[in-house]
Amino acid sequence: MSGINVFTGKAVGMDRVNVDTDQIIPKQFLKRIEKTGFGQFLFYDWRFLKDGSPDPKFELNLPENEGASILVANENFGCGSSREHAPWALQDYGFKVIIAPSFADIFYQNCLKNGVLPIATDQFHVRRLFKKTKQQPCMLTVSLEEKTVKSEGNILFSFDIHPHWRMMLMNGLDEIALTMQLEDDIKKFEAVSR
Amino acid sequence: MGKTIIEKIWEKHIVHREDGKPDLLYIDLHLVHEVTSPQAFSGLRMKNRSVRRPNLTFATMDHNVPTTDRYRIEDPVAGLQMDTLRMNCQEFGVELADIHSPDQGIVHVIGPELGLTQPGMTIVCGDSHTSTHGAFGALAFGIGTSEVEHVLATQTLWQTKPKTLKIQIDGELQLGVGAKDVILYVLSQYGVNFGSGHVIEFCGEAVRKMSMEERMTLCNMSIEGGAKAGLVAPDEITFSYLKGRRYAPKEEGFASEENRWKELNSDDNAVYDKEILIAGSHIAPMVSWGTNPSMTAPVTGKVPFLEDVEGETEKRAVERALSYMGLQEGQRMRDIRVQKVFIGSCTNSRIEDLRTAAEIVRGRKVHDGVEAIVVPGSQSVKKQAELEGLDQVFLQAGFEWRDSGCSMCLSMNADIVPAGEHCASTSNRNFEGRQGAGARTHLVSPAMAAAAAVCGGFVDVRELAAQTIS
CATH class of the missing domain: 3.30.499.10 (Aconitase, domain 3)
Structure with a gap:
């Protein structure tokens, strides 16, 4: 996994609350045994009409949102099932950053493990972004180093992220390899407690 | 200040603690199913890693299995996913309740049924309804596939300490009203993310009177409120459910474990981050x-x-x-x-x-x-x-x-x-x-x-x- 530091991309707004992972990637696509190729199924039931053609009204299908790589979402994004296929699909579609007032816990973790940056911020900032993305193509620059989101060089807001997850994301580290360096601690724990 | 059962279980499982990092927690039981595990096993194979504690890992197939003619898998993609689990379990030495096994079933039904689920344990599974196992006074939560791989390889997980939420359900439920109505009522009142970042402890008279199976229903849907987990402190009902189950401690071993389990309670002066009080007798179907x-x-x-x-x-x-x-x-x-x-x-x-x-x-x-x-x-x-x-x-x-x-x-x-x-x-x-x-x-x-x-x-x-x- 490669690290993220500064990223610039087009933002798209999805002003819906409690978007669950069943919507992000419906169950019929969970049977694959790979991590790749899920982007084509992202938001499948919302994105496509019954005949398989794109629903022209769905946020991601609007021509001005083509090529978006930053998703601005609403409260409790990614709730429900723990399926990691959700961030795999978002990432494969092209999303690198998701901004929302809050995320479901498991989804948040699943994003971190896959190099997708989830930014939790105030509803106030999210509202502003919804407005901005509606008006014109909205390019944002996200800096994990500075913990800021900028538009045209101006800081829109700064955000918080646990320093450990930030470090892991910035460096694209293999978490298992890091944990394995603590083998002595694990052994000691097992000797005493098991 | 006293401690909640949640904090007690947490502290007993810390393998490594360091400033600026989440805690590294030991995992006592890892349940595995066919849908969220194939990529985790592939990850191990790619890095030439093994399953650290196969004996703390147990697998079954449940999501894809047909419920009519169960040995005829008509969907080849589902069939491949099940075959892959079989192959992975064999290669990595993990016990599997295969579709042919009399033990097969939904992973959150068979864990308790076989006595794998026990009080005080940390339990994970690549499935959000892992919270079910909290009914036994275990800290049980769902994880994604990357974390499944991490647990397979190291038997640990990096976790930030959750907040605590007490939901006390007093009084007696009406005839015809059960645990499912209680949890649906809680969700109808507090929404789908009131529990975010929290572990719930369910307590109160109505919960104490519930059977183990009802407590499982209650804890099962903690995740629908956004909670990391839900649990009920173990008691006589828990111990008598467990006694004699295949993987539960045997004979004298059981008695000594039981004494340890009895300590698993929130202290009277424990402080929770949030508390909710509910009158059980007011709940309708x-x-x-x-x-x-x-x-x-x-x-x-x-x-x-x-x-x-x-x-x-x-x-x-x-x-x-x-x-x-x-x-x-x-x-x-x-x-x-x-x-x-x-x-x-x-x-x-x-x-x-x-x-x-x-x-x-x-x-x-x-x-x-x-x-x-x-x-x-x-x-x-x-x-x-x-x-x-x-x-x-x-x-x-x-x-x-x-x-x-x-x-x-x-x-x-x-x-x-x-x-x-x-x-x-x-x-x-x-x-x-x-x-x-x-x-x-x-x-x-x-x-x-x-x-x-x-x-x-x-x-x-x-x-x-x-x-x-x-």
Whole structure:
């Protein structure tokens, strides 16, 4: 996994609350045994009409949102099932950053493990972004180093992220390899407690 | 200051603690199923890693399995996923309750049933309903596939300490009202993310009186409130459930473990980050009307009016839900008709659930125009039900009697609700498309689902229950 530091991309707004992972990637696509190729199924039931053609009204299908790589979402994004296929699909579609007032816990973790940056911020900032993305193509620059989101060089807001997850994301580290360096601690724990 | 049971279990499992980092927690039991594990095993193989503690790992297949002709897998992609689990378990030395095994079943049904789930443990599984195991006073939570790989390789997880939330349910539940109604009531009052970042401890008189199976139903749906986990402190009910189960401690070992388990309680002066108090006797049988589990009302109530919904975004969500569900604002819950009934899932497919449903069904017939299925949570639940003649009660009423699996809870196999049909379902999620594209799910208890099957729509099961008993 490669690290993220500064990223610039087009933002798209999805002003819906409690978007669950069943919507992000419906169950019929969970049977694959790979991590790749899920982007084509992202938001499948919302994105496509019954005949398989794109629903022209769905946020991601609007021509001005083509090529978006930053998703601005609403409260409790990614709730429900723990399926990691959700961030795999978002990432494969092209999303690198998701901004929302809050995320479901498991989804948040699943994003971190896959190099997708989830930014939790105030509803106030999210509202502003919804407005901005509606008006014109909205390019944002996200800096994990500075913990800021900028538009045209101006800081829109700064955000918080646990320093450990930030470090892991910035460096694209293999978490298992890091944990394995603590083998002595694990052994000691097992000797005493098991 | 005293400690909660949540903090006590947490602290006992810290392998490594360091400033600026989450805690590294030891995992006592790792449950595995076919859908969220293949990429984790591939990850191990790619890096030439092994499963650190195969003996703390247990696998089964449940999401994809057919519930009719169970050995004929018609979907080749599902078949490959199941074969892959078989191969992975063999290669990495993990015990597997395969589809041919009498132990096979929904992972959250068989863990407790086999005695794998025990008080004080940390338990994870690549499945959000892992919270079910909290019923035993374990800290049990769902994880993603990357974390599955991490646990397989190291038997640990990096975790930030959760906040604590106490939900105390006082008083006695009414006849015909069960754990499912309690958790649906909580969700209807507090929404789908009140528990975010928290572990819930359920307590109070109503919870103490619940059987283990009811406590499992309660904890199972903690995740629907966004909580990391839900648990109930263990007591005599827990210990007597566990005694004699295959993987539970034996003989004297049991007595000494029991003494240790008895310490697993929140101190009287423990402080929680949040507390909720509920009067159990006020809870009615509940029915969900919308597309998330908080969109739920008492069976005696109505679908809300849009003007009563606060906030623009919320209003739009309700509007969208009503259009998806084909319901009118202000419609009475009792006027909703159903075409499908599903009794099953990790929420409500255990033997007591089937007994409760069978009591309602006995001597009655499935209503015209309704298709009803019972999917026992495990092959062993199925066997027990057959010993008690429950299968005959269901079959004579016109239900289908199936083999175990997740089935119509998420419809990954062939058990699908057709678009536009309403389904009374004992499962846990009523999300759009959950039971099939365009399917309209109503979450209810096993008693309410059974009543819906024989009446063709929602009725107040308290009235039926009274008739059944008299």
